Amino acid sequence: MALFAACVVLAGGNAVAVRFSNRELDPLWGAALRFGAASLVLxxxxxxxxxxxxxxxxxxxxxxxxxxxxxxxxxxxxxxLVRIHAGLGQTLLSLVPLATLLLAVAQRLERFRLLAGIGTLCATAGVAVVSRAPFQGSVPTLSLLAMLGSVVSFAESIVLVRKLPKVHPVTMNAIGMTAAAVLLFAGSAAAGDTWKLPERAATWWALAYVVVAGSVLTFVLYLMVIQRWGASRAAYLFVCVPVVTILLSARLDDEPLTASLLLGTPLILLGVYLGALRRGDAEQRGRPPGR
Structure with missing residues (x-):
């Protein structure tokens, strides 16, 4: 429980730190610095x-x-995260477990369950409530779509791991972050980003946080939790993190606790729980459903 709680708190600060980083550094350049430094550590x-x-x-x-x-x-x-608040961004990322389940079903790695369908409808309703802002002009639609694309990419990477030969977690993350850093540096150069080091103290603190706490420590702790609890219980991380992020963002980044965010978030979290985290009685006894 202590490892899980520490992982939730550390991961909850990521989106807030990225918001601070984006205020001085171009987005792709900031991401490249983050994973370049994290890969060196690993x-x-x-x-x-x-x-x-x-x-x-x-x-x-x-x-x-x-x-x-x-x-x-x-x-x-x-x-x-250049245009949307960290709380909304992290709340949308809570869809990752549900998206993972649906992609696994589509790729015939798992069987479809009724609860997954109900969870999808519930989570979609939550996203619709939370994301009413883009249609009112306060949040760009492209930013919302980018965050949802991030959810799908994250989910597909998790499904991919199930098909790959087993590699030690430290090695997997070290190689993965190195490859990502090369891609991000190339993308940053192609986008014409300004390659400069931060000048503001707040940006340095944010960058240090996402490298050490938000990348290296978070992934190490998460893998430790998975080893002790298993993937399904450890996946509660994605449900708990948005709550921490919203509170931190409201305290540090003046994110407004609007009615749409407060009403939509419980629907998203309930949908993720029903679709991805809750298991039937047969599964809890260790038997495949329907047998």
Whole structure:
């Protein structure tokens, strides 16, 4: 429980820190700095632990995982968080477990469950309530779509891991973040970003946070929780994180606690619980549903 609580708190600060970073640094440049630095830390850990690089399909899978999980996901998220508040962004990210389940069903890795359908409808209703702002002009539609694209990319990377050869978590994240950093640096150069180091103290603190706490520590803690609890229980992280983010954003970034956010968030979280986290009696007893 202590590991889980620490992971929730650390992950909850990510979106707020990214908002501060985006105020001085171009989004792709900020993301590239984050994962470039985090990959160096993890590669150093690999060296200290004397872990060998995987080969063949395992290496290619780790690279592809990194491109999706860190590259595409965070490029879209950083772009979205320029215009939308961290609370809304992190709330939309709470759809990741549900999106993962639906993608797994579509790719025939899991069977469809009625609760997944009910959860999808409930979560979609929550998103509709929360995202009424774009149609009123306060949140750009492209930013909202970018965040939803980030959700899909994150979910697909999780599904992909189930198909790949097993790689140690430190090695998987080190290779993945390195591949993502290369992609993000290239994207930043293509976009014409200004490559400069932060000048404001707040940006340095935000960057330090997302590298050490938000990337390295969060992923290490999350993997430790998965090893002890299993994936389904550990996935409650995505349900709890938005609450922390909204509170931090309201305190540090003056995010308004609007009625639409307060009404839509419970619907999204209920949908994720019903569709992705709650299991039937047969599953809880260790038998596949319907047998």
């Amino acid at each position: 590669l150093a850990v690999m060296a200290l632990q004397r872990r060998e690089l995987p080969r063949g399909r395992a290496l290619a899978g780790a690279v592809l995982f990194g491109v999706l999980n860190f590259g595409v996901t965070f490029a879209l998220a950083y772009y979205a």
